[in-house]
Amino acid sequence: MAINICIPLKKETTNKGTGLEKGSGFENQLLHSHVFSLLEDMPDVIxxxxLDMNLTYFNKACQMxxxxYFGKELVLGANLAQLFKKHDSKKxxxxxxFIKSSTSVKFDDIVSKDGIDTYFEVQIxxxxxxxxxHKGxxxxxxNITGAKHAMKExxxxxxxxxxxxxxxxxxxxIYEMDTYQIMDVNDSFLSNYGYTREELLNMTIMDLRPIEDKQSLDEIIKYYKLAKGPIHFGVWRHIKNDGSIIHVEKTGHSILFDGKPCMIEICNNVSEKLHIERKLQLSNERYGFVTKATFDAIWDLNLIDDDLYWGEGFESLFGYKTENNKGDIVGWYEHIHGEDRQRVLQSINTLIKSKNSNWVEEYRFKKADGVMAYVRNKGIVIRDKKGKxxxxxGAxxxxxxxxxxxQQLKLFKSVITNSSDAxxxxxxxxxxxxGPRIIYxxxxxxxxxxxxREEVLGxxxxxxxxxxxxRLELDRLRKALEAWQPCEIEIVNYNKNGEKFWSNISIVPVADSKGFFTHWISIQKxxxxxxxxxxxxEIFYELLQVINGNKHLExxxxxxxxxISEYLGFSYAEAxxxxxxxxxxxxxxxxxxxDTSALFRKNMPFESVQKExxxxxxxxxxxxxxxxxxIQASxxxxxxxxxxxxxxxxLVLPIFLNDKVIGFFNFFLDKPFNQEQLQSDL
Incomplete structure (x- = not known):
């Protein structure tokens, strides 16, 4: 601040006259009075x-x-040369x-007292x-001491x-807040972004932003210009030298750099972090979808603090309500059937202490309505880098x-396996x-x-x-199969050795849950x-009729x-x-x-046999x-x-009449007899 004082002012002035006329001396004195009051109350030294360095005016601040600093009171007319001579001849x-010069000058000055410096900005x-x-x-x-200290800080x-x-x-x-010009970068910035220092110092921070981000960035910087202390800008996108876009988390602080208001910022690349967070978010979303879509009760157990999270299936399956899907590990444990509880807990503890990861147990679990349910619980252990x-x-x-x-299947299988029927x-x-293939x-x-079994499967x-x-029975069976109807027939079958046997066959179709027929089950006796x-x-009754109906016994x-021979398949017989x-x-x-068998009677036939x-x-x-x-060995x-x-x-068979042997039937065969021939009641 500079004030030119053309007329030396005195501290005492006498106002004469009672009126105020235009251009009068009174008016000038009034103006001088106002100026004098203003100067007296100013905090600056005036x-x-x-030209001889005699004081013609000083204000209160100057006197103070x-x-x-000099231990003297000033008076008008005092010579400053005497004051400065004892303290600083150079000044x-x-x-x-400066007094002899007829030009204005400005400089900084320092006065000290008790080792404390006070700074002044002096204008002459x-x-x-x-x-x-030129009169003086x-x-x-x-006093600019505060500003000086602030500048040093x-x-x-x-x-x-x-x-x-x-x-x-x-x-x-570091960039200038007014122009956004990049003022300086560190080596880490160069290595991460791929630019040279010269390239960056010729760019503004806007050059590293995608076009769609520039407007919002300009608004935010204007907002933060007045902020004090650390500033968290959040996550922004930057363009590297190769054209790729990275996400950076920025933290800044306003500073004075080269005498200009600037912003210094840390730009940490969080692209990978955001990618992982996004993957985790998607994983959590998928996890949520799975818990809603599956009929299983998905669970997540933190082994450090025993926090248990249940999926939505837990309530729908077992009826227990949870608050924000949070469960209670103790509650789960107490609902396990008493006979299974210790086994389940021991299997979990054994798994945790081992290096294995997979766990599965089946046990009984009490539902909210008190009914015991059979459950299968599968889980996987996640370990840290040390294997803990x-x-x-799990689910x-x-x-x-x-x-x-x-259980029904086991019972059914037991019945089938142990059945005397095929x-x-x-x-x-x-x-x-x-035809349909055999599967069991x-x-x-x-x-x-x-x-x-291996010979018939397939x-x-x-x-x-x-x-x-x-064939008539088989045709009847085929028609029933075509109509998907049960059927029962009796038919001659043949075993592996070619021997025939009679079989009662009962067959029924089996359908799945949708009503589609998938198999036939046949029980054969x-x-x-x-x-x-x-x-x-039948033959016995015919024989009785023959014997009773013929007068000639032969x-x-x-x-x-x-x-008898025709029924049992003999080759020759005698009575x-x-x-x-x-x-x-x-x-x-x-x-x-x-004719061959008939040769038995043509060659020296025996007509009688003696006893023994x-x-x-x-x-x-x-x-x-x-x-x-x-015969030849008999x-x-x-x-x-x-x-x-x-x-x-x-085979020689006795003929009994009233428990008395009256004769014999001799049956011959061109091969050994089978069991049916030997065991026939006839």
Whole structure:
């Protein structure tokens, strides 16, 4: 501030006159009075001197400074040369030069007291009279100690920030807040962004922003210009030298750099962090979707603080309500069935202490309504870098229905496996050739047919059919299959050795939950014995009719041995009767299947047999049947006859009347007898 004082002012003035006229001396004195009051109350040091350095004016601030720093009170007319001479001759000569000069000058000055410096900004202006003759100078000294200290602190702050700036491993830059011009960058910024220092110092911060970000950036910087202290700008996008865009988290602070208001910023690349956070967010979203979509109870257990999180399936499956899906590990543990609880807890503890990751247990769990449910709980352990278990994630399933079905299946399988009836399961189709394939047979089937399980799997049940299998019954079965209807038939089947047997076959279709037929289940009973008993009863009644209907015993016996032989498949047969005195047995009738078998009677035929002589005599004595699989190795009397007729084996059966043997039937075969032939009730 500079004030030119043309007329020396005195502290005492006398106002004469009572009126105020335009241009009067009174008006000028009034103006001088106002100026005088203004100068007196100013905080700045103000004084005037003539060319001889005599004081012509000083204000209150000037008087105060002289008392404090020089220990003297000022009076008008005092010579400043005497004041400065004792304290600073250099300042005295400098002041004399300024007084003699007719130009304005400005400089900083320091006065000290007790080791404390006070700074003044001094302005010296020449004073001229109305004739423009140089009469002296006016001096104004403004106390700038506070500003000086603030400047020093600013410089210290700037030095501190610059030191941190270049040493920081994080990318940092300094830019001017008014022009956005980049003023400086550290080495980390250069390596992370790929620019050279020269390139960046010729750019503004706007050049590193995508176009769509520039307007919002300009508004934010204007807002933060007035902010004090650290400023958190958040996450922004920057363009690297290769054109790629990175996300940086910026923190800044306003500083004075090269005398200009600037902003220093740390620009940490958080692109990878944001990418990971986004992946985590997506993972959490997917996790949330899974918990809503699955029928399982998803759970997440923090092993450090035992925090348990349940998915939405926990409430829907077991009825327990949770607050914000947070569960209670103790509550879960207490709802486990008492007989299973210790086993489940021990298996978890064992897993945590081991290096394994996968866990699965099945146990009983009490639902909110008190009903015990069977559950299967699967989990995986997550470990830190040192292998310590820190977290478990898993899913709990309600397998009550599955357990019930498994138990029923086990029971069903047990029934099928241990059934004395053959059980056979096939695919549903094809009905026509080659027929549905066999996928299961039980042990009774292999025992009945002689086939091993591996021999029939993949084959069709038609492997059991043969020449005597009733086509009418098979056609009836096929029509039922085509109509997906149950069916029951009785038919002749053949075992692995080609031997036929009667089978009662009951077959039903099996459908899935949607009603589609998927399989056939067939239960087959061997009814050969029943069929044989039925046939033998039928033949027996026919034989009774033959015997009762014929007066000639030889004719009747001939018909009897023929019917028995044809039914049981013998090659040749004879009938013998014991005479009245029981002295011998006499031949009565025979039957031959063919001419070869008939040769037995044409070569030296025996007409009678004595008791105890030969095979029939032995059977007569023992009153029992005798079977020889090899006639030639027996005591049979007509061995040569048997050999000529091609007969290999013989069965001698006694004929009883009132528990008394009255005769014998001899049945011959060109091979050994089978069990059916030997065990027939006929």
């Amino acid at each position: 004084y005037t001197v003539d 400074v002289c008392k404090d 005295l000569f400098q002041l004399l030069e 202006n020449p004073v001229f009279n109305e004739a423009k003759i 100078v006016s001096v104004i000294a403004k 600013m410089q210290y702050s700037e030095e501190k920030y610059r030191m941190l700036f270049f040493a920081s491993p994080s990318p940092m830059w 278990a820190i977290r478990m994630i 709990m399933q309600d397998i009550t229905e599955q357990k019930r079905e498994e 059980v056979l399961i096939t695919e549903a189709e094809p009905i026509n050739n080659p 047979v039980n042990d009774a089937f292999t025992k009945m047919t002689g086939y091993d 084959k069709t049940p038609r492997i059991l059919q043969g020449p005597e299998s009733d 061997n009814i050969t014995l029943r069929k044989r008993e039925e046939k033998e009863k 004719v009747a016996m001939s018909i009897v041995i023929q019917k 013998w009767l014991i005479n009245i005195d029981e002295s011998k047995m006499l031949y009565k009738a025979n039957w031959a299947k063919d 002589i030969g095979m029939m005599g032995t059977a007569w004595k023992q009153k029992s049947s005798i079977y020889y699989a090899n 005591n049979f009397l007509a061995k040569e006859n048997a050999q000529m007729a091609g007969l290999e084996s013989v």
